[in-house]
Amino acid sequence: MFQVGVDIEDISRFENKTQEKDSHFLNRIYTKNELKYCFSNSHPAKHLAARFCAKEAVVKALNGLVKKMPKYSDIEILKKENGAPFVNLLNCNENIEISVSLSHDREKAVAFAAAQKN
Numbered sequence: 798m799f800q801v802g803v804d805i806e807d808i809s810r811f812e813n814k815t816q817e818k819d820s821h822f823l824n825r826i827y828t829k830n831e832l833k834y835c836f837s838n839s840h841p842a843k844h845l846a847a848r849f850c851a852k853e854a855v856v857k858a859l860n861g862l863v864k865k866m867p868k869y870s871d872i873e874i875l876k877k878e879n880g881a882p883f884v885n886l887l888n889c890n891e892n893i894e895i896s897v898s899l900s901h902d903r904e905k906a907v908a909f910a911a912a913q914k915n
């Protein structure tokens with residue numbers, strides 16, 4: 798079975814987050830690899846927002862496909878050498894294939910996910 802999910806967020810929700818001040822929120826949602834990528838950029842908020850969208854889109858796409866929904870911090874969004882995002886589903890032993898696509902402009906971030914159980 799093949800399912801899709803989508804999400805959109807205001808980037809402003811993620812402005813001024815710092816790894817010192819907001820560690821509780823950040824570590825609950827993001828992996829170390831994701832935080833490293835987001836905070837290595839000049840405008841972390843748009844990358845944090847896009848990854849948050851991606852996690853919500855993945856949860857929507859996984860509805861009914863998995864026995865137990867993964868935590869946000871177990872839905873890791875990494876990047877291929879060419880910049881394209883991919884999902885690393887942590888702590889999950891089900892055979893699930895997921896594709897994601899992210900976009901951001903000045904105000905909004907969006908993500909689209911497709912999931913298939915093999």
Ligand SMILES: CC(C)(COP(=O)(O)OP(=O)(O)OC[C@H]1O[C@@H](n2cnc3c(N)ncnc32)[C@H](O)[C@@H]1OP(=O)(O)O)[C@@H](O)C(=O)NCCC(=O)NCCS
Binds near residue numbers: 876879900901
């Ligand atoms: C990929 C591309 C269309 C992105 O367009 P854009 O309008 O600048 O950016 P958007 O805001 O819509 O999307 C940004 C997101 O696109 C994704 N992205 C980047 N490169 C990508 C690619 N090659 N394929 C798919 N998605 C890509 C990333 O997830 C990025 O968000 P992130 O940095 O938070 O992870 C554009 O950068 C492009 O055409 N690049 C050249 C393609 C290429 O192959 N470059 C690599 C050469 S080796």
